[in-house]
Amino acid sequence: MKKVFKLSTLILLLFTIGVACSADDDSTVTDDGDDSVVAELHAAFAAFNTDATTIYVDGSNIIIETTGLPDHETVYWGVGNELYRDEPDVALTPSIMSSNNNAVTITVDATPDLTGSTVSTQLNTIGIAVSGASIFNDQEGAGDLDQAAASLDWTGAHIGPGVYHYHLEPKAFSDDDDNLVGILLDGVFLYGRQCSSTGTYPTDLDASGGHTSTTQYTDGEEEYHYHIINEVYSTTGSYLAFAGPYQGY
Numbered sequence: 001m002k003k004v005f006k007l008s009t010l011i012l013l014l015f016t017i018g019v020a021c022s023a024d025d026d027s028t029v030t031d032d033g034d035d036s037v038v039a040e041l042h043a044a045f046a047a048f049n050t051d052a053t054t055i056y057v058d059g060s061n062i063i064i065e066t067t068g069l070p071d072h073e074t075v076y077w078g079v080g081n082e083l084y085r086d087e088p089d090v091a092l093t094p095s096i097m098s099s100n101n102n103a104v105t106i107t108v109d110a111t112p113d114l115t116g117s118t119v120s121t122q123l124n125t126i127g128i129a130v131s132g133a134s135i136f137n138d139q140e141g142a143g144d145l146d147q148a149a150a151s152l153d154w155t156g157a158h159i160g161p162g163v164y165h166y167h168l169e170p171k172a173f174s175d176d177d178d179n180l181v182g183i184l185l186d187g188v189f190l191y192g193r194q195c196s197s198t199g200t201y202p203t204d205l206d207a208s209g210g211h212t213s214t215t216q217y218t219d220g221e222e223e224y225h226y227h228i229i230n231e232v233y234s235t236t237g238s239y240l241a242f243a244g245p246y247q248g249y
């Protein structure tokens, strides 16, 4: 009789432990759902202009606030500014940079969703460059970029008349090299025409100019990223920064 009692106590004890374990398992599953919460910024953000940008983590997103004012010379700064550059061949757009509100805030996924589905880019800011200014696609107002090409400065940018933005390879910080250009709205980084993984032009790019390899900011890990495609764009004599589609939404 005494033995049976002990056995049932043991069974009760084991049952109690079993329940406790399943309860723990349940809470573990809940924790797994929060895996997308990011604790620190990607190393590539160290390349961004700290005078213009404030970049921080918000849950599973990265917030990038920028004044939109680049840290390089352009005619668009206007005469008198210390970064003014005389560019007599540029057909200046009416606005002067300093009189515009160039500030932009974007929110991007810290972990791009590379599911194979794509999203077209839109007119307006499609990303933020390391200089702090916006990146646009191949569209200009109602038309294509050729109509506005004469107003692009030495680094492929102009005012349109909103924020100062790059359409072409931004030679001020990426000129036929593997430098980081910026981050796009889908959370994918954009690099120059060459890739640090091979030291030359990538040959395995998809339709968006993307591929998966190491970069100088991934510590040996392979990561999907875009490159400026190494084909002269239309009559511009330069290379389009990015035309899409996004792969990371």
Ligand SMILES: [Zn+2]
Pocket: 136, 139, 140, 148, 158, 159, 160, 165, 167
């Ligand atoms: Zn434009």
Ligand SMILES: [Zn+2]
Pocket: 191, 194, 195, 196, 197, 202, 211, 213, 214, 225, 227
């Ligand atoms: Zn690459």
